[in-house]
Structures are given as C-alpha cells and as structure tokens.
Amino acid sequence: QVQLVESGGGLVQAGGSLRLSCAASGRTFSNYAMGWFRQAPGKEREFVAAISWGGVNTIYADSVKGRFTISRTNAKKTVYLQMNSLKPEDTAVYYCAAGVKGPTPMRYEYDYWGQGTQVTVSS
Numbered sequence: 001q002v003q004l005v006e007s008g009g010g011l012v013q014a015g016g017s018l019r020l021s022c023a024a025s026g027r028t029f030s031n032y033a034m035g036w037f038r039q040a041p042g043k044e045r046e047f048v049a050a051i052s053w054g055g056v057n058t059i060y061a062d063s064v065k066g067r068f069t070i071s072r073t074n075a076k077k078t079v080y081l082q083m084n085s086l087k088p089e090d091t092a093v094y095y096c097a098a099g100v101k102g103p104t105p106m107r108y109e110y111d112y113w114g115q116g117t118q119v120t121v122s123s
Helices: none
Strands: 003-007 010-013 018-025 033-039 046-051 058-060 068-073 078-083 092-099 117-122
Touching (some): 003 092, 018 033, 018 117, 033 068, 033 078, 046 068, 046 078, 058 068, 078 092
Antiparallel strands (some): 018 078, 033 046, 033 092, 046 058, 068 078
16 A cells, blocks of 8 residues: 655746655555656646656656656655746646556556645746
C-alpha cells in the first residue's frame, strides 16, 4: 500500500517556475515507477511525466518536454516535478501516481494516486 501527498502548487506568472513534490508513505516506494498527470477543467486527465523505480529512465509528454523535469529520491520517498517556462495552458490540477510497471504514460498502469495540487499560470 502506498499513500501519496502532493505539494508545491500555486499561482505563478507565465514564464515562471514551480517545483511539485509528492511524498509517499509505505515501505516499498522504491519498487514503484512514479508518474505525474494533470487535469484541466473540462478535460480528461493527461500524462505529464514518469520515472522508473531507480530513477534512470524518464519519459515526458511532448507538451512539456524540455520544460519539465521529473526526479526522485527514494531515501526520502519523494518524487519531484520541476516545471520551468510555465505557460497558461499548464494550468491544471497535478496528480502523482505510483505503479509497478513503468515508466509508462498509461493511466491504467498506476495503482495509487494522490489528491492533487492546483497549479495556475497567469498570462
């Protein structure tokens, strides 16, 4: 069992940066690949980035490639999403997720989800 709690969201101007954190509880965090997804109002939840259990392999959505960086520290049971050059279209609730398979962009591969943190980018 893994519980996930996101933090670090907020309001930022276009071009600014934010770093999201996702803290996990449970003893087997290092066994899980981790992903970040986001959901804007009226839209489906979409993949943003994912990282393998060991942190070696990462994948990104084309819309964030080159601007966002996913990383993890297994000793702290935490995964991060560094977001730079933010755009208004990045506005969404951001969720972290854990799954035994990955990294993968497929929502159904993730078994555990956090409650989300709001990111709002003003123009």
